[in-house]
Amino acid sequence: MMKKIQKVLLIVNPISGNIDKTLLMTMITVRLQKENISLEMYETTGENDQVDIRKIIDNKVFDRVFVAGGDGTLKMLAEVMLDHRIPLAVFPSGSANGLALNLEIPQTIEEQIEVALGQNLIAVNLLEIDNQICLHISDFGLNAELIKNYESSAIRGKMGYFLQSLPTLWESKYPFEFTIQIEDRRLKRSGVLLAFANAQKYGTGANVNPHAKMDDDIFELLIYKSLDVKEILKTLSNEATFDPDVVEIFPVTKAQVACHQPVAFQIDGEYCGEKEKVTVQLSSKKLSILIP
Numbered sequence: 077m078m079k080k081i082q083k084v085l086l087i088v089n090p091i092s093g094n095i096d097k098t099l100l101m102t103m104i105t106v107r108l109q110k111e112n113i114s115l116e117m118y119e120t121t122g123e124n125d126q127v128d129i130r131k132i133i134d135n136k137v138f139d140r141v142f143v144a145g146g147d148g149t150l151k152m153l154a155e156v157m158l159d160h161r162i163p164l165a166v167f168p169s170g171s172a173n174g175l176a177l178n179l180e181i182p183q184t185i186e187e188q189i190e191v192a193l194g195q196n197l198i199a200v201n202l203l204e205i206d207n208q209i210c211l212h213i214s215d216f217g218l219n220a221e222l223i224k225n226y227e228s229s230a231i232r233g234k235m236g237y238f239l240q241s242l243p244t245l246w247e248s249k250y251p252f253e254f255t256i257q258i259e260d261r262r263l264k265r266s267g268v269l270l271a272f273a274n275a276q277k278y279g280t281g282a283n284v285n286p287h288a289k290m291d292d293d294i295f296e297l298l299i300y301k302s303l304d305v306k307e308i309l310k311t312l313s314n315e316a317t318f319d320p321d322v323v324e325i326f327p328v329t330k331a332q333v334a335c336h337q338p339v340a341f342q343i344d345g346e347y348c349g350e351k352e353k354v355t356v357q358l359s360s361k362k363l364s365i366l367i368p
Contacts, residue, residue, distance in 0.1 A: 081139045083114040089145030092170040146170010147344045158361045165192030165366045172345035174279035200290045202359040212275035218268045220340035224347045253336035269300040272356045297326045330357040
């Protein structure tokens, strides 16, 4: 049983997902007042947010941190909170909410507040990718190219991703060539996507890693070798088995991947440019998140 909640820090990204957060902030404020819980609020600006939030958390005592934003906001906050054992509550309100989707955070604000004030915690594993933190899925290839195109488009949400799908497929130079080092194994593979996944689903809902658990102290390296319509449909229907001739899955704690030429790369839905090599390993630190 966790101690009584006395003080909460609410972090809000006011522009994430082009969603007005006024109702959310009002409902949280009213509920905490009813519970006689003190509330401090911080709205991100995109400038020095990590530094400012770190100062707040280092100098004050909070029993919970609530965060309203998308995966980018959560990633930023996770990097601040690694050295603090403060339970984190997620109020998904971004263009991409992959972490919240994987943790089955409810859709309504009322239900989200109940989760945030509850007692059910999960210690989520984190991935370290060349000194960056990954919360759920990172990848090389087609999906990263899609995210790059999406970020430069005017239409947000799932429709924005859908509208960029065909142009991405048309322009991509797949398949990509990878050299993979897993412990003492050295593999050469060709594919349309190579992912490092600590979760099952992308924010779009595609279930690319159906057996994943976010707290099992491993992650999966997945190689989608080709664009197979049947296997793609399985990701959309949450089917639990893939054809190993199309999708290879390796449970690992560390991996190195080198590309034969620079390939588009993304972490948690944020495009990171083209990369030729990355090292990925399970972090020794975990993030405590409240779940239903």
